[in-house]
Amino acid sequence: MRFSVTVLAVASLAALPLAAQRPAPMQPGLLRVCADPDNLPFSNEAGEGLENRIAELMAKTWDSKLEYVWWAAPRGMMRMLNGRYCDVTLQMPVLSDMAGVTRPYYRTSYVIIQRKDAPHRVTGLDDPELKRLKIGVHLFSADGENTPPAMALSRHGVVGNLVGFSTTYTGGQARPEDIVKAVADKSIDLAMVWGPIAGYYAKRLGLDLSFTPIEDDTLTRMPFAYSMGMATRRADRAFRDSVQAFIDAHRPELQRILEEYGIPTVPLPADSARGGPGR
Structure with a gap:
């Protein structure tokens, strides 16, 4: 299998009108991943994060070219995703209403x-x-x-x-x-x-x-544990199904990556990994 990596510095285009920045829709054989350039343990431009590892595994599995679109702020990253600069983010709380989220692969x-x-x-x-x-x-x-x-x-x-x-x-x-x-x-x-x-x-x-x-707080009704999935645009249901199929087929590898990076996990709620996709 072959895959290559291309990096786009989208943040440098921020002064341009959004429509002028918008690249073409999804292309077969191209995996465009939204990622933070300096956010270990998740991702960085040197490819040292767990999301980098997952993206490489996904690109290899699909025999696709891997392209990163870097953006630091989470909300800005959602604008990149929904604006079609990139097609998937590999870390998203499943209850997020900003994108179409898969079932969780860890909590x-x-x-x-x-x-x-x-x-x-x-x-x-x-x-x-x-x-x-x-x-x-x-x-x-x-x-x-x-x-x-x-x-x-x-x-x-x-x-x-x-x-x-x-x-x-x-x-x-x-x-x-x-x-x-x-x-x-x-x-x-x-x-x-x-x-x-x-x-x-x-x-x-x-x-x-x-x-x-830390357990969820009864005084503030604030959650402290979060189930994490991967996210696509809500309208891209077929692509989200493909991402979900990747998760389901590679759960052991994903768990090993999390363990390698020292990520502490808590049990997923019953049946959450087998239910319907997130929003």
């Missing part, structure tokens, strides 16, 4: 990370010790909204002892692994982090930390 959650020698093991948002411990959180997501841990802790009255970490990585001043390193070097007592970021960087840096999935 992950936000996690509490602590050193294994921590004197007190925090297991949930209602632990009274949270009001005295130094807690690391990512304060704002790529879409400019506060992250679920930051919002939930605030509702639980845990505010003054939070240590904020950036989710914007520019100029080498801040990196996603900083919050994980801060737990290991005792700069903070614990952190509440998106599981894939925590698991990947702990494994990559050789850090022996404990991971506790």
Whole structure:
């Protein structure tokens, strides 16, 4: 089987009218993947992320040329997908209403990370010790909204002892692994982090930390675990069926890729992997 990779820097065209940027519709033998250029463990321009691995497997399976369309912000990526700059994104919550999503191929959650020698093991948002411990959180997501841990802790009255970490990585001043390193070097007592970021960087840096999935919060009614599928445009049902068939045929390989990248997973809801496709 053969496949090749082409990279398009769509972001550099942002000043042009949308219609002028729009490429041709889907073409046989061409797999156009929407991806973030600097978002490990998921993807980067060097091809080091788990989505890069999945895209390569998909292109090889379909004997297709692989083409990436890079865009950093999730909402902007959906504009790229729905505007037909690219045809599939390999990571999307199944309940998203922005695209047509497959059935999930894994489920992950936000996690509490602590050193294994921590004197007190925090297991949930209602632990009274949270009001005295130094807690690391990512304060704002790529879409400019506060992250679920930051919002939930605030509702639980845990505010003054939070240590904020950036989710914007520019100029080498801040990196996603900083919050994980801060737990290991005792700069903070614990952190509440998106599981894939925590698991990947702990494994990559050789850090022996404990991971506790955060359960959905009854006070805020906020979910902390998400089932993840792949997404196409809603109208492209036949293509989405092909993506779903790829997932179904390669579940063991997909699971091995997730494990290789240290992604912590939680069980999928009963029958979710066998039900109808997402929106």
